[in-house]
Amino acid sequence: MPPLLRELLRPRRRTLAVIVTMTLVQMLMSLAAPWPLKVILDNVVGNHPPPQWITWLLPVMGGAGRVHLAEAAGVMTVLIALVAGVAMYVSSYFTESLSQNIGNDLRVRLYHHLQELSLSYYDSTRVGTIMSTLTGDVQTIQGFASTSTLNIFTDAITLFGMIVVMFCLRWDFAIIALAVTPMLAVFVFRVNKIIRVAVREVRTRQSELVSTLQEGLQSIEVVQAFSREDAQERQFREASLGAVYAWLNARRWSSSLAPVVSLAIALCTGLVLWRGALLILTGAMTVGALTVFLAYLAKFFQPVRDLAQMTNTIAQVSVAFERVMAVCDADKTIPERPMPIDPPPFRGEIEFKNVAFGYVPESPVLRDITLSIQPGQMVGVVGPTGSGKSTMASLIPRFRDRDAGLITIDGVDISDYKLHGLRMQIGFVLQDTVLLRGSIRDNISFGRPDATMEEIVNAARMANADEFIVKMPDGYDSLVGDRGLTLSGGQRQRIGIARALIRDNPILILDEPTAALDAQSEDLVIEAMERLMKGRTVITIAHRLSTLRRADKIVVIDDGVVAEDGTHEELLALGGIYAHLHQLQFGKK
Numbered sequence: 001m002p003p004l005l006r007e008l009l010r011p012r013r014r015t016l017a018v019i020v021t022m023t024l025v026q027m028l029m030s031l032a033a034p035w036p037l038k039v040i041l042d043n044v045v046g047n048h049p050p051p052q053w054i055t056w057l058l059p060v061m062g063g064a065g066r067v068h069l070a071e072a073a074g075v076m077t078v079l080i081a082l083v084a085g086v087a088m089y090v091s092s093y094f095t096e097s098l099s100q101n102i103g104n105d106l107r108v109r110l111y112h113h114l115q116e117l118s119l120s121y122y123d124s125t126r127v128g129t130i131m132s133t134l135t136g137d138v139q140t141i142q143g144f145a146s147t148s149t150l151n152i153f154t155d156a157i158t159l160f161g162m163i164v165v166m167f168c169l170r171w172d173f174a175i176i177a178l179a180v181t182p183m184l185a186v187f188v189f190r191v192n193k194i195i196r197v198a199v200r201e202v203r204t205r206q207s208e209l210v211s212t213l214q215e216g217l218q219s220i221e222v223v224q225a226f227s228r229e230d231a232q233e234r235q236f237r238e239a240s241l242g243a244v245y246a247w248l249n250a251r252r253w254s255s256s257l258a259p260v261v262s263l264a265i266a267l268c269t270g271l272v273l274w275r276g277a278l279l280i281l282t283g284a285m286t287v288g289a290l291t292v293f294l295a296y297l298a299k300f301f302q303p304v305r306d307l308a309q310m311t312n313t314i315a316q317v318s319v320a321f322e323r324v325m326a327v328c329d330a331d332k333t334i335p336e337r338p339m340p341i342d343p344p345p346f347r348g349e350i351e352f353k354n355v356a357f358g359y360v361p362e363s364p365v366l367r368d369i370t371l372s373i374q375p376g377q378m379v380g381v382v383g384p385t386g387s388g389k390s391t392m393a394s395l396i397p398r399f400r401d402r403d404a405g406l407i408t409i410d411g412v413d414i415s416d417y418k419l420h421g422l423r424m425q426i427g428f429v430l431q432d433t434v435l436l437r438g439s440i441r442d443n444i445s446f447g448r449p450d451a452t453m454e455e456i457v458n459a460a461r462m463a464n465a466d467e468f469i470v471k472m473p474d475g476y477d478s479l480v481g482d483r484g485l486t487l488s489g490g491q492r493q494r495i496g497i498a499r500a501l502i503r504d505n506p507i508l509i510l511d512e513p514t515a516a517l518d519a520q521s522e523d524l525v526i527e528a529m530e531r532l533m534k535g536r537t538v539i540t541i542a543h544r545l546s547t548l549r550r551a552d553k554i555v556v557i558d559d560g561v562v563a564e565d566g567t568h569e570e571l572l573a574l575g576g577i578y579a580h581l582h583q584l585q586f587g588k589k
């Protein structure tokens with residue numbers, strides 16, 4: 001059993017024990033079920049004396065005659081069914097509870113793991129695949145746990161019980177019945193392998209479908225803006241058809257199971273009927289005994305049929321399990337040192353030494369970044385689009401880990417700090433601010449849920465966001481994000497700034513904080529930020545050089561290295577990239 005499965009089952013041992021017991025009871029009742037019929041055939045209709053196990057009922061029926069014996073057989077049938085029914089009820093409820101809990105545990109576990117995976121995992125994995133695993137594959141495993149595991153278990157016990165009973169009853173017939181099973185097993189095993197490959201393809205296609213849907217809906221605005229609905233639809237239709245064909249291909253094999261099994265069963269039954277009739281004619285066997293044996297034979301083949309049918313389900317579950325394990329085993333987490341340092345409040349000295357990083361190993365984005373920032377300094381980072389400015393900033397809170405070199409804060413390698421402690425002290429305004437579902441207030445206090453209303457309003461004022469928030473229908477309680485009202489790019493950006501400001505961090509990283517603002521708001525925001533920057537280390541990435549007018553130092557990133565660095569005046573005097581940019585934006589020097 002895979003360790004994950006064992007771990008999921010361990011806390012539910014008691015439920016499992018109940019299920020197993022009830023299943024055993026059901027099996028016993030199923031074994032007992034044909035016996036009243038034997039009594040009718042052999043002891044009521046025939047002339048044999050009634051067996052012990054039913055005679056105790058006769059006084060209750062009020063006599064020992066054939067009629068009373070028939071009544072007793074009827075009552076026995078109902079009693080057996082009653083006990084079996086109760087056992088079935090209990091076992092099916094407990095099984096459902098077991099499967100729901102396993103599904104829940106699995107989902108929560110996967111989600112927890114997904115929260116910990118580093119951004120580089122998400123760079124290389126489609127969201128649709130993850131969603132389809134968390135819903136579809138977990139559902140498959142859950143469904144299997146609720147219906148099939150119990151069935152497999154019951155079937156296995158029944159099968160075993162039937163074999164034993166049949167051997168006791170007529171060993172020669174039992175051998176006939178058993179002769180075909182190994183052949184069936186080989187067939188089922190072969191087909192199972194093929195089905196598994198096909199099912200894997202099915203799931204891949206299905207996740208592609210989910211990914212196509214998810215990505216298509218996410219970019220619906222662009223699609224409509226460029227009138228590419230047809231192309232999108234075609235893509236979706238292809239993905240959908242792909243899933244259909246893959247499914248049909250899998251079905252082609254799984255559909256062959258039932259007919260083959262039926263044929264084998266008919267073969268055995270025919271043999272037993274033929275042999276049995278001969279034996280009855282010679283008086284070596286009673287009609288009742290043959291009937292009971294045939295009933296057992298049917299009961300013996302039912303689980304065989306079920307198990308063969310289940311091949312398809314088993315293939316689906318093992319593929320679902322593979323996919324769940326693929327998420328669980330993805331170890332692209334940011335590794336913590338065995339004894340990480342709980343960082344003291346940072347002074348804010350940041351140093352990069354020969355840092356290199358690439359999203360894919362073959363093409364490094366940052367080749368050799370060396371850079372030193374003093375506590376309380378404001379450093380501007382400029383450079384052409386795609387030169388790696390955002391990437392460089394994302395290495396400081398360890399959203400991604402550098403490939404080579406060293407990054408230190410206050411002289412200590414950032415990898416030595418506790419990840420949580422490190423990130424708690426770095427404020428971040430991302431290049432595009434994402435709002436979460438909830439109120440404006442929740443969005444601002446997202447990084448500090450215990451912030452008071454006063455602090456929230458204060459942060460919003462400083463970020464120049466208060467003015468538009470108070471104009472909203474519910475003010476700070478207005479819902480934004482998913483289902484609420486949507487904000488403009490500039491408004492979102494200001495909420496993003498407020499969100500970073502409220503954390504009051506010694507280190508602040510601003511990735512184009514004013515890119516989406518008009519000139520006037522930009523001025524106000526810059527002013528607010530400048531007020532706030534005192535005593536903090538601030539890294540501001542900007543294309544508009546006006547944002548950097550107060551920077552103590554400016555770093556130009558180009559081609560993966562620090563191309564220039566120095567004060568505004570020094571860089572102008574240097575006459576390089578910065579001077580050129582400055583000339584473009586402000587005209588003559």
Ligand code: ATP
Binds near residue numbers: 389391
């Ligand atoms: P801009 O000024 O446009 O914001 P930037 O300097 O911030 O640009 P980055 O976002 O750091 O640039 O990107 C640097 C390079 O890394 C780009 O060439 C880009 O193609 C690549 N890149 C960025 N993000 C990813 C990602 N998630 N996966 C793979 N490559 C990426």
Ligand code: MG
Binds near residue numbers: 390
């Ligand atoms: Mg960027």
